[in-house]
Amino acid sequence: GTGATSAGRGDGGPAPRRATIAARTLRTDRWWLQPAITVAALLAFVVYATVRAFQNAHYFSEPYISPFYSPCLSTRCEGDTFPELFTGPTWISPAIYILVFPLGIRLTCYYYRKAYYRSFWLSPPACAVAEPHRRYTGETRFPLVGQNVHRYFLYAALLINVVLFYDAVLAFRDETGEWGHMGLGTLVLLVNATLLALYSLSCHSCRHVVGGRLNNFSRHPLRYRAWTLVSRLNARHMQWAWASMASVALADLYVLLLATDTIRDVRFF
Numbered sequence: 001g002t003g004a005t006s007a008g009r010g011d012g013g014p015a016p017r018r019a020t021i022a023a024r025t026l027r028t029d030r031w032w033l034q035p036a037i038t039v040a041a042l043l044a045f046v047v048y049a050t051v052r053a054f055q056n057a058h059y060f061s062e063p064y065i066s067p068f069y070s071p072c073l074s075t076r077c078e079g080d081t082f083p084e085l086f087t088g089p090t091w092i093s094p095a096i097y098i099l100v101f102p103l104g105i106r107l108t109c110y111y112y113r114k115a116y117y118r119s120f121w122l123s124p125p126a127c128a129v130a131e132p133h134r135r136y137t138g139e140t141r142f143p144l145v146g147q148n149v150h151r152y153f154l155y156a157a158l159l160i161n162v163v164l165f166y167d168a169v170l171a172f173r174d175e176t177g178e179w180g181h182m183g184l185g186t187l188v189l190l191v192n193a194t195l196l197a198l199y200s201l202s203c204h205s206c207r208h209v210v211g212g213r214l215n216n217f218s219r220h221p222l223r224y225r226a227w228t229l230v231s232r233l234n235a236r237h238m239q240w241a242w243a244s245m246a247s248v249a250l251a252d253l254y255v256l257l258l259a260t261d262t263i264r265d266v267r268f269f
């Protein structure tokens with residue numbers, strides 16, 4: 001035989017090494033722009049959401065509740081729209097109890113994984129740009145193997161979506177509880193609930209739950225229909241991710257501005 005020199009040429013030896021190029025990348029375009037924008041946008045959201053979640057104030061302005069504080073599980077909430085499940089200490093913001101679910105679904109989301117592996121981890125930052133890490137173990141070990149819990153966060157998110165629609169329905173009342181009111185805030189909550197639902201429904205795990213593990217679509221016409229629909233939404237999952245993240249922050253901001261008397265709600269009727 002040809003021995004070591006033929007390694008990687010079909011004789012079962014190790015794969016051939018890459019060309020030895022000293023430069024980290026030969027790309028001359030602005031490949032760093034997209035990861036940089038991703039870092040800036042995600043950090044801005046995380047800082048805003050953290051401040052608001054811990055603030056424990058200005059999250060309710062009759063009849064609107066901020067999506068950061070809904071569902072409110074403890075008795076410590078202003079403007080309760082949800083059955084109180086327990087009494088928490090006053091110093092714990094009611095947003096903290098539910099924070100884990102939206103945080104969990106976004107952190108383990110297939111799209112956000114791509115986004116933060118590239119932009120924060122630089123693993124790799126862009127196509128044809130070498131990553132700084134020497135070893136690659138994928139998502140096979142702790143802690144990244146934990147990304148597998150994603151589907152459970154999806155189930156929780158779908159339940160929360162229902163509550164947010166419920167909040168939007170309650171926003172068709174006025175300050176005195178009379179039905180038939182509609183303000184800009186009603187629209188804000190409704191659009192936000194819709195975008196968040198589209199984000200959950202377009203989820204890759206959702207697509208699998210709906211149409212995965214079937215050998216034969218012709219025997220499951222309903223699931224096939226649902227799968228086709230989810231697949232269509234799924235193609236835009238990244239867009240739903242960003243749109244719903246922006247809308248949840250804007251909906252919260254709108255309630256904050258109302259609750260602090262900075263602005264007044266626009267009334268349609």
Ligand code: FES
Nearest residue numbers: 109110111203204
């Ligand atoms: Fe993004 Fe499931 S893949 S929410």
